[in-house]
Amino acid sequence: MSGFIAFEVNQEAHVFSRGLIKKERQPLQDGFVEIRVAYSDINYKDALAASKNGGVIRQYPMVPGIDLAGEIVQSADEAFPVGEHVLVTGYGLGVSAPGGYSQYQQVPTKWLIKIPEALDAKRAMMFGTAGFTAALAVLALEEKKYPKEAAIYVTGASGGVGSLSIHLLHKLGYQNIVAVTRKKAEWLTALGATEIVAPSEIIQSTIKPLARQTITAIIDTVGGELLSALLPQLVYNGSAYLCGNAGGITFETTVLPFILRGIQVIGIDSVAVDQAVRQTVWDFLAAHHELLNQMKIREVLLSDLDETIEALLAGEHEGRTIVKLDV
Numbered sequence: 001m002s003g004f005i006a007f008e009v010n011q012e013a014h015v016f017s018r019g020l021i022k023k024e025r026q027p028l029q030d031g032f033v034e035i036r037v038a039y040s041d042i043n044y045k046d047a048l049a050a051s052k053n054g055g056v057i058r059q060y061p062m063v064p065g066i067d068l069a070g071e072i073v074q075s076a077d078e079a080f081p082v083g084e085h086v087l088v089t090g091y092g093l094g095v096s097a098p099g100g101y102s103q104y105q106q107v108p109t110k111w112l113i114k115i116p117e118a119l120d121a122k123r124a125m126m127f128g129t130a131g132f133t134a135a136l137a138v139l140a141l142e143e144k145k146y147p148k149e150a151a152i153y154v155t156g157a158s159g160g161v162g163s164l165s166i167h168l169l170h171k172l173g174y175q176n177i178v179a180v181t182r183k184k185a186e187w188l189t190a191l192g193a194t195e196i197v198a199p200s201e202i203i204q205s206t207i208k209p210l211a212r213q214t215i216t217a218i219i220d221t222v223g224g225e226l227l228s229a230l231l232p233q234l235v236y237n238g239s240a241y242l243c244g245n246a247g248g249i250t251f252e253t254t255v256l257p258f259i260l261r262g263i264q265v266i267g268i269d270s271v272a273v274d275q276a277v278r279q280t281v282w283d284f285l286a287a288h289h290e291l292l293n294q295m296k297i298r299e300v301l302l303s304d305l306d307e308t309i310e311a312l313l314a315g316e317h318e319g320r321t322i323v324k325l326d327v
Contacts, residue, residue: 002024005022005102005302006020006103007021007302008061008101009050033109035088039122040069040128041320042300043160063098064095066094069087069121072085079109101302101323113278113282130160137243138169141217142172153217154180155218157188159244159246171192181196213233216239222247228252228253234263239265
């Protein structure tokens, strides 16, 4: 077994640390495969995991990285032989089990998804959990069969989930997509946003229980005060798809939009999704892989994680960042 490099976080005697370490490959665990990781990515959850008191990691030391893609190099499962190209997102990866910021990683076979033919490891991680979450929200919204001219608001629009949601909505023919972001993100118009609005234009000092009905659906990655201000503006039978909490884990509302307008608030979970659903979602993303060509995507090395982590925590990160498992 040969050595390899991983990015590890640790906390000993209240002293938090993170950085590159050398590890040794181990004999294969039962029910696992070993993957030579080609690419991972950086999500807000990863930035929290790599931070002191981030609230994500419970047991140290830990290799973060909630996504990975690469080639199987050890396997005892005929369904996933050596040489198969696979991806893993969610479950306990990078949180309760060692994650994607490692040149080699063992993961349970039951977590694996074969990379669709239209993708490779790099493009799979361009989507990653952000794309997977965006697709879950967009597909759930599609079930409502709203008219294509319906007003769809996407919060945290310059982030990975937000920008991918906008692009997927545009590809599906939606014509009135409002990007909500505090950044000057004109590049979102090229993805399909028809308007860019700052949160300050939406949040008022007093939030009414019911406001003028102007919004058909919301894909929300922010939560907090912004979500509180948007919910009263949903039209009859409107819906909100909640998949993030960058602006806080709480929001204020009343029962009135629910009982007088029949609105729905739908939680989007990307961690514990059934494997059959995962495959359907990844097939959907693969069918729209060409949209990646217009996305704002940056590639960094394993040794360059700190800069992106700090940018995410400071709210200064835009688009997607993928991690090539080189140093």
